[in-house]
Amino acid sequence: MNSWKANLFGVAILLIFAPAIALAATPSIDRWSLELQEAEPFESPFVTIFHYGEKRVCFVSSKHDPRRDSPTSRTIAAVIEECDPEILILEGLPNIIGEGDREYFVREAEKCEQNPDSYECGELHWAIAEVKDAKTVIVGAEPVTIEEMEFIVQQGNGTLGLEDFVGYEISRLIIQAKRQEDFHIEDVPDLVVNHLEYLRSVLPKTEQYDEASYRRWLEDEVGLSYSELENSSYAPGNDEGSNLLQIMSYHSMLTRDHFAFERIQELLKEADSIFVMYGSSHLATLRRALTENSTHVVNKKYE
Known part of the structure; x- marks a missing residue:
């Protein structure tokens, strides 16, 4: 982590309910x-x-x-x-x-x-x-984190939920970690566990997610395995050919x-x-x- x-x-937990900036302004x-x-x-x-x-x-x-x-x-x-x-x-x-x-x-x-x-x-x-x-x-x-999650889920118009945001957050961290010379694919499960611990501290109702459920989500919703995650996996995109990570990255980028x-x-x-x-x-x-x-x-x- x-x-x-x-x-x-x-x-971060103190600011969980801080009002977000009015994006439209x-x-x-x-x-x-x-x-x-x-x-x-x-x-x-x-x-x-x-x-x-x-x-x-x-x-x-x-x-x-x-x-x-x-x-x-x-x-x-x-x-x-x-x-x-x-x-x-x-x-x-x-x-x-x-x-x-x-x-x-x-x-x-x-x-x-x-x-x-x-x-x-x-x-x-x-x-x-x-x-x-x-x-x-x-x-x-x-x-x-909660401000970003609320905006991304809102942009999904009912198609995105908490599990998707958790999966997006973990995937983004894995891709960033892979850029380092000392990274090994065997490190991913521990990385996932550590980041889930962080997410539980700043997002409500995330206790149900673990490394196994994230792996299933990645395979079922994105169609990728740990070893297949790379920079292009979450390059911003919002068309028919975009995967779920790319769509969430597209919405995340706007609020950021x-x-x-x-x-x-x-x-x-x-x-x-x-x-x-x-x-x-x-x-x-x-x-x-x-x-x-x-x-x-x-x-x-x-x-």
Whole structure:
């Protein structure tokens, strides 16, 4: 289980019934499509710098690659040096993260520097490592788990339920873990058990699910086994050829984009330079919304 999730059990449960952001109020966020992605100026990783007068948002379009010396990691370092951000908004960190959590995340990043091949480490940790000796604030923008679940199930119009969301959450974690060099397929059952423990702490009525029921769900509803799960298995999609994971990823992406956009707008009131790092699809869908009030936009690739 991701170690930061374990540390947030108590905080997350306090916010279980926090009201979600009104998604319809956020302008110009596009739904993901292959055409939208192909219109991006470069292949990831790269940065788009949105200028708003004297303020700027340096948005890294990351290619998910957990290696410490990956092109994404090198791009992160270059952008942080160029933009000198006051705040980091990092994919994967919930919106309940605040300045008081900085010390914990720096410790986690230092552990990853000592053991960079661990499946718990990735570009999030390398970004934090770049600012560990600075005063940069580290925050998140992800919806808490129950907010994301409620939105995805609602979008399903009666076709999706709690079991589907639990399956989606576990599948997403397995796919992320598979990117690490030290990952072994034999580790999956323990990974599932650990993540179910986390989900039980933040979602009601999940005690009935176990590793065996998840495996059955994956095979029956998605048509895949553990070994067949890969990045493309949950690439956002919402057409007749999309599997259940892809459909839920499509809906998840919309709510996550809205939360990210609102967080950026909120923090621009406080800071002159903000570093944002999300996967390439999120910059593609947020580009139009972030461009609308900008005074100047620069796209840059460092390699």
